[in-house]
Amino acid sequence: MYTITVSGAAEAVSPVQSWGVLAGSNYLYKDGDPMLKVLFADDEPIMLEGLRFLVDWEALNYEVCGEALDGEDALELIGSTRPDLVITDVRMPVIDGLELIRRTSESDFQPKFIIFSGYADFEYAKRALKYGVSNYLTKPLDETELTEALQTVTEQIFKERKASSRRDALSALMQEDMVSRLLMRENTEEEREKGLKTLGISPASRLCCVLVQGAAPDSLHMREQVAAMSGKEPLRSITVYPFTAGSGKHGYLLVSPQEGPALDRALLTRWMEEMRPLYSTPVFFSASLQHQGPETLNTAYHEALAAELCRPDGPGGGVAGFFEKQDKTQMAMLPAELRRSLLQSVTEGKVDHLTDQLGEVFKIFSAEVASSSWIDAFLANVKAELLREITARGGDYAQWVQKWFPSRHTASCLPLLERQIEEELCEAAEWFAAAADGRAEDQIVAAAIEYVRGHYQEKLKLQDIAKHLHVNSAYLGQRFKKYYGSSFNDYLHEFRIEEAKKLLRRTDMGISDIASRVGYSDADVFAAKFKALNGVTPSVYKKS
Known part of the structure; x- marks a missing residue:
């Protein structure tokens, strides 16, 4: 008398997208997804051959990825092929079926198991239940019995995949938000400490921020690809954290341990070359300098923003920009050109143009090439110019002064200041638009x-x-x-x-x-x- 038992937990993978019907079952499986992988283990070759031909594996959405003649070989094959399901005899030399399940359950990869067993007594059942067995079938098996067992375990795999993908998606979104808030200084001290601990960022960590201008790929798929990339030299010890940075822009925080490689231009260029094929459309990378420790996160983010200004003109606009110390000279251009055009956009009521111009101004501010007091004074001067124009066109000077001063935010927190200035100047631009042409x-x-x-x-x-x-x-x-x-x-x-x-x-x-x-x-x-x-x-x- 033999028994089939089902045990174990499926590994989490990507979410289900388009579905097909599992043969002989009401459960749905993904029609276009890679087929599930099954591994056989039995010390009798005739049993292995029988398993191959007893059912139509392809019709059941399985492909055979390996066969083992003992438990030791099976354990090694599980590690190398990572099957979704293992079908094994309980009696094998060196390592038997139950011991195989026990050892696998202690690893980082845990497939489902179907076990052929000669133990049908209560004691065996108790041992099997210890490893999560959920089903028993007696042998000799026929096609129907094995098919039903496979349908049961397949349904479990797909349900667990779907639930796991939802958890992974939520976890990914939470981590992206955590990284964004750390970079932009939009968290409390308690949140900051928790985030740094979660991400493993220490005072000795080397950091670099890379922004990407262009459509972001699927978050979970990108994470899988980035994780696979980290196994290559010299990127092996670098941890990459994706984050969002506004409309049409996202980025990555690269973290290297103290003993890891330097995040210099050569390594960043290599990393960008590895990343670029993952995008379906052309994108532009902009990178900060290497920094050290969590206190430099905001600086790295601002440098990556400033590096966008280095984007070359012409078709394609270049492929990457790197922040340079000499970008400080860009500050000299601000009073002469952007200030004039900024005032012009407001007084002419050009709200759409104004938003783009403010973005350029704050990119220069973000390069940390001007003091906070200089930035606050510059913006106060712009508002003073606008107040004179508002008064000249019949506006209530006192009302606008009360609305604008004192400023709710200062240059010590640029992201919040940028949002405030955009709201204020866009409102003023709308007022000027209403006053234009005598209307x-x-x-x-x-x-x-x-x-x-x-x-x-x-x-x-x-x-x-x-x-x-x-x-x-x-x-x-x-x-x-x-x-x-x-x-x-x-x-x-x-x-x-x-x-x-x-x-x-x-x-x-x-x-x-x-x-x-x-x-x-x-x-x-x-x-x-x-x-x-x-x-x-x-x-x-x-x-x-």
Whole structure:
């Protein structure tokens, strides 16, 4: 009497994409994925031959990757071929089937197992259960029995793969976010310490940041490829951590231990050459200098950003850029060109162009070739220039000053400062766009009227609307009277009374309730305004 037992845990692999139906089963398997691998182990050659021909392995989505005549050979083959499933006799010389499972369970690779066994008693069952056995089949086997056993273990493999791929995807996203936050200094001290410990970055670690301009490949697939690359010399001891760096850009943090290779240009060039074939479209790499220790992470990130400015002109734009110390000379260009064009983009209302220009400015800032105080002063000067233009075009100087100063962030945290400046200048550009070509007056008044219609039930003043629209209240009052033909207060009363007339006609609400509903806290004032505009009191109007 023989027994088949199923045991073990499948190794995690990539997620399922397109599916086919497993022969004789309701479970789905990936039609285009590499077939599952099965390994045979038995000390009788006739048994090995019988296994090969008992079922249609290809139809069951398996390919035979090896055969062993004893447990010792089987253990070696498991390490070299890494099968998804091992089918083994329990009685073999040197290492028997149960011992083979036990040793494999202690390794970093654990395939599923189907075991042929002559032990059908309770004691054997207990030993088998110790290793996670989940099924028993008696021998002599026929095609149906083996097929059913294979379907059971295959279903387990695919389910475990799918669950593992979800865990891997979540883990990869969490690690990418961790690396990004470390590089950009967007974490608390506790998060920082935890992240450094997780990534194994010590004060002796050598670091280099590489940014990639272009579409990012699938994260899990890229991780598998990068891991395989790390087995090659001289990249063997380098750890590579992917991270995201905004739209159309991602990157890698390269970490080398103290005794590992230097992250110099020669090694980085070799690494980029290995990486480039993994992309389906051309990409541009930009790399920082080598640094040491976690305190230099932000510097490495900023240098990689600055290295993008070295991108050559012409078709393809080059293939890689490396940060150079002499990039400091780029700071001299900033006041002369980018400052002028930056102000021009804001005052001409070119929001899209402005975003690109701000990116160029902060790339230069990120190269750490200017002090934080210089950067803060430069941006304050730009805002001062804009305030003069806003005032000249009727804007409320005090409102914009209150909005811009003091700055919420400083150059000590450039990523946050960049986002703040982009929000502020884009808002200003939109304001200037509304003021262009003489259209500001109509648009400002239209915006004021729209605000009244949405807030007439509240206690409303011209100053409230002017503050909302970032304009001077006196200027708004003048524009309103010119556009509408009457003062703001006259328009507000007329609008409220028209809304009150609707309520008088359509509801049974009392006069005081209607007065309150349309924004009057005093019913007598409401009645007086109503009679002044309509010639009758609200109560007479309601009865008419």
